[in-house]
Amino acid sequence: MNRSTTALLAALEALIVVAIGVGIALVPLTVLWATHFELAVDWSVFWNAAADVWLLGNGVDLTVQLPAALATAFALPGAEAPFVLSIALLGFTVLAVTLGVRTGIRASETPHPIIGVLAAIASYGVFTTLIAVSSGNSVVTASRPQAIVLPTLIYAAGVLVGVLGVFGRGVFERGELARSELARGLPTTDATSRSAKEPAAARNVGRVAGLGRRIRERYFDLPDTARQAIAESLRGGAAAAVAIVGVAALAVAVLILANFATIIGLYEAVQAGVMGGITLTVVQLALLPNLVIWAVSWLIGLGFAVGVGTGVSPVGTSLGAVPGLPIFGALPQSAPPGGFLWLLVPVLISFFTALLIRRRSDKAGRPAPTLTGQLSAGGGIGLVAGLLLGLAAWASAGAMGPGRLADVGPNPVLVGVLAAVEIGIAACLGMIAGSRVAASASSAASTSSAASTSSVTVDPK
Template identity: 30%
Template structure:
């Protein structure tokens, strides 16, 4: 009697059963043989996955570097466990927790580590966590607790470090969870609730935020292309720094990973170059489109990709036009989502695009700036407030231009105003002509008015006792005064005069 597993059992170990198990929908094969129960359990498991994955990305290369160093230096007795706390502190720095060293307190956030952490949470949310509100908050709380435990395990007992760990962990968790759950393959109740909440937001604010994010994304792409151009132009300098360091293979790989962790910081600083203010890498330095002032810097290969002094001035002064182009893209994205709107609403809509993109840029520059080490590296980055204002003004201008050029409501308002101005001008011209015409008519009326009494006087019989000479002279003078509008009175027959006498 065959006591083996049935062939139709999806958990069977036979090849056919394994194939059928892999072909099942994703929601039925996430955790084979494990009933997750309530949705909040999936939130806990997903957060733990994200913590382990993102921490391993930083810790494993550090362990490999330590093992390689111990293999080459026989006198070194410290094991690979000494590299784990250092890597964990770098992982916490990626979450915004300051790193205290003997020489300085590093506050510059390696955005590459932050991006890896957000990506880990996103993937875990899409594959493990159920899209419900309870699972969302449970996953966020679990992730924050995990970051706090890592901080305590590495000896980070300073109040600022603990508070920064909690805030940074919460921001990373909410970004990754929100992105993963709202765009996942299996929409849940959370997606419907989010859509209902977004539908309550006024249309102007909703499309303004969409345009701001679009402008910030275009600006990020432009900054990435500029960073790639800098790396290609300064590749010879980067190679010279690597050759002078004389590193072995393991150290070169480790250094390359470390450079990738801060490469997004250089891309963010490229935004400051595009917007015009520029940035600094060391006290007394300036890297901007107007001019470049460099100074002695540490032997770090990535610093060889900084702009050369010859890149300042000339055509580089037109770099802020690219930020205006990003604003045009943001305004186009906003106007495509707008059905109808009052013509003057284009001004606040362009303002929302500019302020939103400026705020996003200011936050990113604030994270990418700070203290990167002792000495000259104590001043790296730019002012986030000033840069955010510049980006807001430039992107807002671009959004306003495209809105004025594409909105039919604006065109209709301009046409109506033009017709009103032309109609008012025609009315004013007619009013100027009317007084002259009225004067001629009044003169005619005066003449006719003068002739009318004469006509009546001439047509009336002279009173008794009035001489013929007086009557005749009165008739003659009145006829002479009247114009062509009044005909002269007929002469009085002599017979009637004689009869009266």
């Protein structure tokens, strides 16, 4: 595969990713245009709507100026003045990052990975610019600089994650191979033989990053205890954050099922018709990741706002008028039984995550860390998880309308700080408990071995 073919395939893949994202909103809107409006309305109205939804899902702020009659019909304070929609529909963001990771992995498997990565990102930027230039009207206006930059950055982040994932495996394999050879007193394998042992993707990505060798050398030059603490912090923090998000997703699913009748009643009240209901459902599906992150903030103990002066937390719920989306019928109307006992969920998840990380390190034959090493790893788990959850909370919050709806979602700084404290303390306890369990098991094994040896008798014959 030559350079031109690699670049064309990467550009085609970027085009497909953009088409999937915009098409999710455009297809039902186009069907609505053909069936309900019978082609009587200019199709550009629906194109603008689909492009605005996609841009909003990629973090682009939209400025809305409602006509006077429509603002009066909504009866929302502040609707007559221009207002900003800044809450990202994270479903589109997750889709772009996921497909970007796939693009990065595929680019790293080509003979010209640099060209593949650059062509994919540049093409995505061109397509995003075309969408931003071709959309917009007097009612909804996207921030043009954000529309050009943010979607491209989100996709590029996914591409780089895919590339670095393959590259990281190659770096780790090379470092572990060199360490094992040195430990056995063998000369380290030269570059040619190492390259032969690595998969093609790892060799290609190794060509991409000239910094790889220096990163590997600096990392493996660290003391064993430092490298172990770093690895456990990254692995444990990511695992704890993912587990908490998983529990939050389960809680959101249970709330939706428990309040299904209320949600259906809100659908009927909207009277959007079949295709309008499908379009509304697409928007709500894109908003589901936001609700999951809000549930994470709730489990941590902070809760979230659905407008200025409102709050949904384990202590209680105070809601006023909420945005007119049927999915908000699943919001709890009061504090659940147990209140702050729900805070034990992230604490227990963090404790057992650290416990499993510690036991896995013991089974791998790594040296038992000191108390300082255990606390460092536990604190690192809290910092990593707090950073991840704080960033997720920041991405899930924003303005959903005029007036009091300008503040919707959790406070990202408080979520990150409180999550780091809760998870860090629980992880420190889990690391200490895991080390003690391992020490007890080792002592019991030694005692059993000694007893077996002393019971052996010699036959006098």
